[in-house]
Amino acid sequence: MSFPFSVRLAAVCLALSAFAPALIAPRPALAQDTQVTATSSDATSTDAASSDAVPSEAARPALALALNSLAPSGEACRLSFVVRNDMGAEIEDLGLELAVFGSDGGLSQLLRFSFGMLLEGKTRVKQFDLAETPCEEIGRVLVNDVVRCEGGELTALACLRALSARSDADIAFGL
Incomplete structure (x- = not known):
């Protein structure tokens, strides 16, 4: 069965x-x-x-810079930036040299901007007007150099190494 x-x-x-x-x-x-x-x-x-341990991503110094927008302001173009200081120390004065390229790709202007004091852990908005520059003629903005990064043990080179850049606007922005 x-x-x-x-x-x-x-x-x-x-x-x-x-x-x-x-x-x-x-x-x-x-x-x-x-x-x-x-x-x-x-x-x-x-x-x-150990003091020789590699710091985690969260503990590494960072300086984040975003090109937030471009907007006409009379005959100028107003650039709005958002910057955050996570360098581990107050920045007494941050100075950046920016290269502005035209929509044709050629270098239009090489400018220095002072972002002033940036408290540790604080996000700040700064605006700069580019006189006699229509926004539609700007094709790209590049952070050419950190010319000043003063405060505590900070140096311009340390801030440049920690700097990251992104664009929230309709044009390219970077290092």
Whole structure:
């Protein structure tokens, strides 16, 4: 007499269920496992206490600059920037040299702007008018250099290395 497949499958499952507790029970940790865990734990605490540890992304100095918008202002074009200081110190004076390229790709102007004092952890908006420059004639803006970054132990080079740039406007903006 042959039983249908489903009945045979149920019988096999019932027979295996007697072994299930042993199959799913947690295995005791081996001495080698414990040793590896202790070693990695020790290494982590040593790294955290070491002054040579590489800082996390959140702890790295950062100076974020965004070109927010371009808007006509009389016969000038008003550039609006949003800047955030996460350098770990107050910036007493930030000066940037910006290169403005025309819509034809040629260099139009090389200008220096003072962003003034930037408190640590603070976001600030600054606006600058480019006299006798229609906004539609601006094709791209480039941060050419950090000419001043004063405050605490900060240097222009440190600020340049930490600087990131993005455009929220309809033109290219970068480093």
